[in-house]
Amino acid sequence: MHKKLLIPGPTEVSQEILHEQTHPLIGHRSKEFSQLYAGIIKKLTRFFELPANCKPTVTTASGALWFDIVGRSIVQNKALVCINGAFSERFGNAIKACGKNANFLEFAWGEAVKPDAIAEELETGEYDTVTICHNESSTGTRSPIHEIGKIIRKDYPEVMLAIDSVSSMAGDKILPAEIGCDVIFASTQKCFALPPGLAISLVSDRALERAKQVPNRGAYTDLVDIFKFEKKHQTQSTPNIPLFYALDKRMDLLLEETYNKVYHRHKDMAEYTQQWAKKHFEMFPEQGYESITVSCIKNTLGKKVKRLNEKLEEQGFTIGNGYGKLKEKTFRIGHMGEWNTAAIKQVLAIIDEIWRLET
Numbered sequence: 001m002h003k004k005l006l007i008p009g010p011t012e013v014s015q016e017i018l019h020e021q022t023h024p025l026i027g028h029r030s031k032e033f034s035q036l037y038a039g040i041i042k043k044l045t046r047f048f049e050l051p052a053n054c055k056p057t058v059t060t061a062s063g064a065l066w067f068d069i070v071g072r073s074i075v076q077n078k079a080l081v082c083i084n085g086a087f088s089e090r091f092g093n094a095i096k097a098c099g100k101n102a103n104f105l106e107f108a109w110g111e112a113v114k115p116d117a118i119a120e121e122l123e124t125g126e127y128d129t130v131t132i133c134h135n136e137s138s139t140g141t142r143s144p145i146h147e148i149g150k151i152i153r154k155d156y157p158e159v160m161l162a163i164d165s166v167s168s169m170a171g172d173k174i175l176p177a178e179i180g181c182d183v184i185f186a187s188t189q190k191c192f193a194l195p196p197g198l199a200i201s202l203v204s205d206r207a208l209e210r211a212k213q214v215p216n217r218g219a220y221t222d223l224v225d226i227f228k229f230e231k232k233h234q235t236q237s238t239p240n241i242p243l244f245y246a247l248d249k250r251m252d253l254l255l256e257e258t259y260n261k262v263y264h265r266h267k268d269m270a271e272y273t274q275q276w277a278k279k280h281f282e283m284f285p286e287q288g289y290e291s292i293t294v295s296c297i298k299n300t301l302g303k304k305v306k307r308l309n310e311k312l313e314e315q316g317f318t319i320g321n322g323y324g325k326l327k328e329k330t331f332r333i334g335h336m337g338e339w340n341t342a343a344i345k346q347v348l349a350i351i352d353e354i355w356r357l358e359t
């Protein structure tokens with residue numbers, strides 16, 4: 001039996017979307033591909049309300065490619081890397097692996113990144129880039145990127161703000177014009193509810209200007225080269241063409257639902273899940289900073305998540321374990337992409353039954 005995915009990615013993909021990938025292949029240098037890609041760019045621009053100075057690009061790779069693109073093409077000398085979980089740490093390690101300096105501004109797992117701490121560090125004048133993970137999937141914590149963006153844009157106009165929105169874009173509020181960020185990226189297997197394999201990034205013209213000043217940008221990670229191909233609505237290398245068809249369809253569906261309704265659907269699911277969690281367990285993240293796409297719940301009752309999943313799977317669902325060092329201490333319910341509150345209620349009611357939780 002197929003187990004519907006309520007893990008923090010990959011998330012469930014509908015048959016309608018999967019079917020889009022069965023289009024006969026076309027050449028990636030053909031007019032047809034350029035038309036398909038130009039349509040996707042237009043739809044991304046509309047959905048994310050991009051101003052003229054911010055442009056989308058779709059790269060063939062998982063989201064982590066953009067850790068390297070930021071490391072290679074954006075960081076000039078030294079980055080301030082905000083760390084509050086496993087993925088923000090990976091972002092920082094990637095920047096160092098690209099040969100750049102990085103100072104890790106660390107918060108405990110489950111804490112949100114605090115704007116004041118960033119402001120204090122930036123006063124040293126040492127940094128040309130700030131990196132942050134909006135939605136730490138490892139801890140279900142959502143950091144206040146709008147407040148952080150405001151501080152950087154007001155006081156440090158030359159500093160680039162690069163945001164990992166891998167598990168929040170197309171679910172949570174991440175409009176670049178509202179945040180004032182320079183690079184914000186996501187993977188297709190999360191809130192876009194597509195198979196993995198593409199990364200979507202929204203990039204400011206300032207970021208592109210910065211990249212032109214940065215030497216040794218690599219090849220696949222060269223932002224300037226990526227945008228050279230964008231001008232022709234093409235990609236540097238052979239892209240995952242079947243997934244481009246699926247993304248095109250997804251953007252139609254997202255536009256039809258509208259940005260605000262997509263956000264409220266995710267918020268609703270999170271609120272329902274959190275109420276349920278607080279009734280039986282505790283939420284892991286700092287209060288007020290809970291993710292709206294993945295709920296990370298403290299396993300205060302010492303329940304066996306593996307055994308739960310064996311039973312849940314018989315009914316066609318699976319949820320997520322805790323991540324890394326939180327594996328036994330927490331469990332995670334991914335409510336992103338095409339899920340809605342009615343379905344979440346159904347799954348949580350099944351968990352109530354399996355775990356014999358009081359209702």
Ligand SMILES: Cc1ncc(COP(=O)(O)O)c(C=O)c1O
Nearest residue numbers: 062063064087135137166167187
């Ligand atoms: C917050 C976050 N950042 C980055 C990544 C890495 O993305 P990918 O696996 O698409 O490379 C993930 C993957 O789960 C994630 O949740």
